[in-house]
Amino acid sequence: MEEIVHIIPLSFEIDRAVKPFENMRANRAYLVYSRKLKGKNIVPDASYFIKAVKRKLEQLNIEVIIVESNLSDPLPLLSTISNLINREKKAKNLIYVNMSASGKLTAVSATLAAMYHDVKVYYVNTDGGYARDENEVQKHGLSIVNDPKCSILTNFTIDIPSGAKSTFLTELYKKGKMTMKDIIQLIKENKLQGFDDLNESINGRQRSQNNLLVRINRGLLDELKLNGYIQIEKKGRSKVITITDKGIYAACLIGTVTG
Numbered sequence: 001m002e003e004i005v006h007i008i009p010l011s012f013e014i015d016r017a018v019k020p021f022e023n024m025r026a027n028r029a030y031l032v033y034s035r036k037l038k039g040k041n042i043v044p045d046a047s048y049f050i051k052a053v054k055r056k057l058e059q060l061n062i063e064v065i066i067v068e069s070n071l072s073d074p075l076p077l078l079s080t081i082s083n084l085i086n087r088e089k090k091a092k093n094l095i096y097v098n099m100s101a102s103g104k105l106t107a108v109s110a111t112l113a114a115m116y117h118d119v120k121v122y123y124v125n126t127d128g129g130y131a132r133d134e135n136e137v138q139k140h141g142l143s144i145v146n147d148p149k150c151s152i153l154t155n156f157t158i159d160i161p162s163g164a165k166s167t168f169l170t171e172l173y174k175k176g177k178m179t180m181k182d183i184i185q186l187i188k189e190n191k192l193q194g195f196d197d198l199n200e201s202i203n204g205r206q207r208s209q210n211n212l213l214v215r216i217n218r219g220l221l222d223e224l225k226l227n228g229y230i231q232i233e234k235k236g237r238s239k240v241i242t243i244t245d246k247g248i249y250a251a252c253l254i255g256t257v258t259g
Contacts, residue, residue, distance in 0.1 A: 003027040003093045007084050009110050010053060011071055011102040012043050014141035016124040017053045019148035020098065021060055027093075028063040030084050034071040042134040049141060071102055074109045075252045081113040082255025095119040099153075101141075116158040116253050122150045160250045164192040165224055169243065172230065173251035177242045183216055195219070 004025050008017050009032040017031070031053060037046035054064045069080035081097065088095050097114035099107045100123045114121035128144030131137040136144065161169055171186060172178055187195045195215070221241065224230045229247035233240045243251065 003091070004096070005088045005093050006030070006096045006098060007032065007081055007110075008053075008098040009033075009069075009071060009077065009081070009102045009106045010049060011037055011046055011106065012039065012049055012137075012142045013101040014049060014052050014056070014139070015128075015145035015148075016126070016141065016143050017049075017098065017101040018056045019145040020122070020124055020150050021057070021062065022148050024096070024150065026057075026062045026096075028065065029057055030065050030067050032067045032069050032071070032077070032080055032084075034069060037071060042131075042137050043142070044138065048138070052138075071106050074105060075248065077106060077109040078113055078249070078252040079255060081110060082117060082253055085113065085117045085119055086255050089117070089119075097121045098124065100124045111153065112158065112253060113255070115153075115155045116160060117255070118155055121153045121155070123153065125149045125151065158253070160253060161224060161227075161229065164194045165220060166250075166254045167192055167256070168220060169224065169229060169247055170251045170254055170256045172241060172243045173248055177240055179241070180213060180216065180239055183220070183241075184212060187212075187216075192220070 004027050006024075006026045006029045008029055010017055011033070031050055033046050033050050035046065039045045039048075050066060054066065057064050067080060067084065070076045085095055085097075097110050097119060099110040099114070099121050102110075111121050124145060126143040126145050127149070128140070128146045131140055131142055131144060160166070168183070168186070171191070175182070183192075186192050221230065221232065224247070225232055228244055229250055231242050231244055233242070
């Protein structure tokens with residue numbers, strides 16, 4: 001049976017995480033937070049808001065799962081949100097991402113992850129302004145929401161490598177650099193979808209090294225290099241493949257890496 005799941009990156013907000021459920025349903029909510037976030041002046045540390053939101057959601061009979069990430073760095077956050085989306089997609093659940101219960105950088109990461117994986121992302125409007133004293137912060141968080149109105153954003157397509165190219169890109173991100181020998185090993189381990197046939201013999205004879213290299217270059221590396229995801233450097237007779245900044249963001253957005 002399909003369940004409704006919300007992913008909520010959370011810093012110093014309460015209303016923006018809880019109020020939407022006056023109009024929206026949920027079976028489960030993931031609260032993504034960073035214990036490194038420290039409050040200032042009248043604002044408590046992030047742990048206060050996690051406990052407050054968790055308590056309020058559980059009172060609404062919503063299962064709460066707390067996930068630690070880094071809300072100050074887009075890369076691990078992209079990876080964390082994408083991994084959660086992938087997990088719930090495999091269970092065929094309906095997924096929403098709240099992009100407004102934390103800071104601007106977090107909002108960008110949450111929106112990118114949601115749009116790439118084609119799930120619903122929403123923004124919670126504030127109609128009560130901002131908290132003016134410690135009491136209001138502890139009750140509402142930094143933003144005050146009286147009448148919850150959520151804007152569902154329209155998704156747009158984010159073109160990122162898929163299939164074997166996405167698998168290779170995430171493996172390259174984890175390893176830092178790879179050679180052709182490493183890629184052939186991935187093929188032998190059947191980790192690159194669409195290259196499995198290279199493990200099969202032709203008329204009882206194994207494929208030549210040249211045959212393997214041509215297929216890897218044309219079917220995998222050439223396009224990734226052309227689109228700026230990888231760099232290839234020759235060292236003697238070997239090729240060393242490294243990932244670019246663009247490739248790192250893509251790998252984290254794909255969500256098969258741990259942040």
